[in-house]
Every structure is written in C-alpha cells, then in structure tokens.
Amino acid sequence: MGKIIAVANQKGGVGKTTTAVNLAACIANAGKTVLMVDMDPQGNATSGVGGKAGKNTVYEVLMGECTMQSIISPTVQKGLYVAPVDIRLAGAEVELVSMQRREYRMRAALESVRSQYDYIFIDCPPSLGLLTINALAAAQSVLIPIQCEYYALEGVTALMNTISRVKKGINPALDVEGILLTMLDGRTNLGLQVVAQVKKHFKSKVFSTTIPRNIRLGEAPSHGLPIHLYDNRSTGAEAYTALAGEVLRRNRG
Secondary structure, eight states: OEEEEEOOOOSSSSSHHHHHHHHHHHHHHHHOOOOEEOOOTTOOHHHHTTTTOOSHHHHHTTSSSSGGGOOEESSTTEEEEEEOOOOOOOOOOOOOOOSSSSSHHHHHHHHHHGOOEEEEEEOSSSOOOOOOOOHHHHHHHEEEEEEEEETHHHOOOOOOOOHHHHHHHHHOOEEEEEEEEEEEESSSSSHHHHHHHHHHGGGGGGGEEEEEEOHHHHHHGGOOOOOOHTTTTTTHHHHHHHHHHHHHTTTOO
C-alpha cells in the first residue's frame, strides 16, 4: 500500500507546491510509482508536471460525482501520475460543510487506488480549512516546508496545533514526516540562524537536505517541468534529488 504524505503549511510562499512537485517527480525518477493529488484550487502542482484539468477533477471526486481512478493521468515524468484540479475546487470548502463524513472524503477516494502506488503526495492549499483537513485525514504523515526567514516558526505553531487536533479526533496514525527548510540563502547570517533555530526546536524531524534559493526552480513551472527535467545540473535539482533519497531512506525506500 502506498504511503500517503501531505505537503502542508498554511503560510503561502514557503515552497510548498515546489516541494510537492519536485519531490514527487524525483522519487518517481528513482524508480517508484507516485501519485500527486493536487488539493490547491490554484492548480499549480497540476500545471507544474505538465498536467491539465479535464471535465472531472479532484473537486468532482470530493463531491462524489466520479472516482479518483477516473481523473488520474500520466505526467511528463515516467512513473509520476497526477490527480488534477482547477479553480472549481475553491467552492468545495463551502460545499463540504454540509456533507456527511466531510473530513474523510479524500481518504475514502484514495482507498481504491492506494495499492497502485508506492507513494501518494497531496499538495495542500495555504490554509487550514476543510481541504487541508481532508488531506490530513487521508495522510499517514505531513511534510512541512519552512522558509528560512525571521518568522519561520510562527506559522508552524498553528499547523502543529491542527495536526494535533486531527490526531486526536480524526486520524490517530498521523505523524510528521519531516520539516524541510526552503529558500535558504547560505550567504546570510539570518538564514543560518533560522536553520539552527528550527533544528533546535524540531531536532531529528528536520531533514538534512535544505533547499536553496535558485532561479531555475522558479523558472521550471512555467515550462510544465519538474526541476530535474528542466535543468538537472542546477542546485535546485541536486537538492530535491537529495531530499528524495532522504525520504526513501527514512521509509526504507
């Protein structure tokens, strides 16, 4: 059965979708079969792997109008598949409120396809609403990207509280996969101070790999390519390849 990992941080601009796309692609490139479920209405994870939303998307799956299997399509990376989304998903936050077992709809949708994949990554929206709760209810673990900036730890406290509540009431098996430090500028004292602070706070949960600030990482999505297919020699590609190796080792990949 595939391991389901939610990539979440309610703070925007921390490299969440960049991480979901490139980690999933690099793990697929390492020979695993991977599904990426886009749960952010912006749809950046979908377009970041060359995918397109069709008639049916994750929105229709959550509404019970079609199956997860019916919307999955291959991507530009061999072994990586995507469950696409578009802006229609923005309405789901309101519509889910009145539905039965509203927190468990993504978990139920993934049960039928989980055995087909080694890993399933869920790219969460930058909020702690019902879409993110659905992802956390379905996941076995959460990977949390944190930008190397002054307020890095502030937003994580709210997310940790949400994870704690989900563990107590919805998904007792939920764990923290790891904390990923992103957008590191190693030339600044601030960046290095944040790294030290986060490692002191979260200890072994922090990945050894850090993701540097890298222009090529910013360019790759506009070409619909993960970073290792866009520029395999960039520092961004090297970092996400290293992170994929670290995740595989942690899970005895």
